[in-house]
Amino acid sequence: MDRQFIESTMIASVGYDVNTATLEIEFKSNGAIWQYYDFPESLFYEFIGSDSIGKFFLAHIKGQYSENQVA
Numbered sequence: 001m002d003r004q005f006i007e008s009t010m011i012a013s014v015g016y017d018v019n020t021a022t023l024e025i026e027f028k029s030n031g032a033i034w035q036y037y038d039f040p041e042s043l044f045y046e047f048i049g050s051d052s053i054g055k056f057f058l059a060h061i062k063g064q065y066s067e068n069q070v071a
Contacts, residue, residue: 033071
């Protein structure tokens with residue numbers, strides 16, 4: 001999945017696959033890449049447009065969706 005680099009102290013890059021409704025996040029702390037499933041496209045745009053990507057992740061994504069570490 002193609003990811004775009006973003007300005008965040010917690011997250012290095014994010015990507016979204018509209019066909020599978022999958023969010024992919026690369027974390028800065030350890031380089032881990034996680035995927036979040038059944039993730040709404042509208043929420044992806046809220047996420048990348050938020051003032052704090054890390055705070056948005058913690059408040060609205062972490063623990064809210066099925067997830068899997070892929071790298």
